Amino acid sequence: MGGSSIDDEWEFTSAANGVRTVVLVGRTGNGKSATGNSILREKAFRSMSSSAGVTSICELRTTVLEDGQILNVIDTPGLFDFSAEPEFIGQEIVNCINMAKDGIHAVLVVLSVRSRFSREEEAAIESLQKLFGSKISNYMIVVFTGGDDLEENDETLDDYLGRDCPAPLKNILEMCGNRRVLFDNKTKDKSQKAEQLQQLLFLVNEVVKNNGGKPYTDALFVELKKGAIKLRDQTAEVNSLEGYSKQEISELKEQMQKSYEDQLKRIAEMVESKLKETTFRLEQQLAEEQAARLKAEASAQEAQMRSNDEIRKLREHLERAQRETDALKKQAEGGKCAIL
Numbered sequence: 001m002g003g004s005s006i007d008d009e010w011e012f013t014s015a016a017n018g019v020r021t022v023v024l025v026g027r028t029g030n031g032k033s034a035t036g037n038s039i040l041r042e043k044a045f046r047s048m049s050s051s052a053g054v055t056s057i058c059e060l061r062t063t064v065l066e067d068g069q070i071l072n073v074i075d076t077p078g079l080f081d082f083s084a085e086p087e088f089i090g091q092e093i094v095n096c097i098n099m100a101k102d103g104i105h106a107v108l109v110v111l112s113v114r115s116r117f118s119r120e121e122e123a124a125i126e127s128l129q130k131l132f133g134s135k136i137s138n139y140m141i142v143v144f145t146g147g148d149d150l151e152e153n154d155e156t157l158d159d160y161l162g163r164d165c166p167a168p169l170k171n172i173l174e175m176c177g178n179r180r181v182l183f184d185n186k187t188k189d190k191s192q193k194a195e196q197l198q199q200l201l202f203l204v205n206e207v208v209k210n211n212g213g214k215p216y217t218d219a220l221f222v223e224l225k226k227g228a229i230k231l232r233d234q235t236a237e238v239n240s241l242e243g244y245s246k247q248e249i250s251e252l253k254e255q256m257q258k259s260y261e262d263q264l265k266r267i268a269e270m271v272e273s274k275l276k277e278t279t280f281r282l283e284q285q286l287a288e289e290q291a292a293r294l295k296a297e298a299s300a301q302e303a304q305m306r307s308n309d310e311i312r313k314l315r316e317h318l319e320r321a322q323r324e325t326d327a328l329k330k331q332a333e334g335g336k337c338a339i340l
């Protein structure tokens, strides 16, 4: 390694082999796997309609694009769905980072025009930022799935966003430089398939350019990379040892592997505790917002009941007044008859 730092090595690997890595994130069922398949131009990830998550672990597939660019696509389970266990998520985030050995060139945040952008979804993106730092937004591209649904209603993505864009979604789009693309993962039209993929790859290129070709990395990546490099170097050293029995060499290798796995476990625990902290705060926030909403609903209901009550009283009052007027009229008519 000489005097080179981990960062140098990263830049070297990325620039030297030209491989790019994109990661699909988003709520379960938003169409991450289907979008991954559209990018890979084959059914590599399992994608289907199910209320429970279909993708249970991070998976990586590689494709060679038309221009010869090698692209790694990582599909993830709903890493920031609040229903998942932090232990599992911590482990999967470490797996995902470990798969993206040379860093992440773009994070594809998959949303669906077929379901409303929820508060939970907003919180999930907040939690992604809290875990990876705000600079992750420089790598984010929003992919809206369900292009066919919009087409059916003769709508464009701009129409959809203009008509139905909640403020938090606007903020997210702004935060990631308005990089967004619409995908129809159901289309059989070859030119539509090619065009939407071109649009996405154009945005990925933009992200790479804006970030000076440097993939996203942070302390977690550095730690993992260090561990992997150490294991690789130690393995090479052990392989070149002389005068040791096969048994001794295999024991040494086992020890090294174990210490690498321990390191992975430690990092997973670190992610898990950071995530628990973030999730706890976000859950508290969501619970407070929910309580405030319920309170507002209850007072609106109370006000409605009060006004119903007042209307009823007013109606009774008017009816009573009408009855009294009628009785007076009758009396007056009776009096008139008597006089006549």
Ligand SMILES: Nc1nc2c(ncn2[C@@H]2O[C@H](COP(=O)(O)OP(=O)(O)OP(=O)(O)O)[C@@H](O)[C@H]2O)c(=O)[nH]1
Pocket: 026, 027, 028, 029, 030, 031, 032, 033, 034, 035, 046, 047, 048, 049, 050, 052, 053, 054, 055, 076, 077, 078, 145, 146, 147, 148, 149, 183, 184, 185, 186
């Ligand atoms: N109509 C339509 N359906 C889509 C589109 N993209 C995905 N779907 C459907 O949405 C459902 C969920 O898609 P997935 O790709 O499995 O979603 P996911 O986000 O990977 O979900 P998990 O793997 O469970 O985390 C499937 O039935 C897909 O066929 C799209 O562009 N249009």
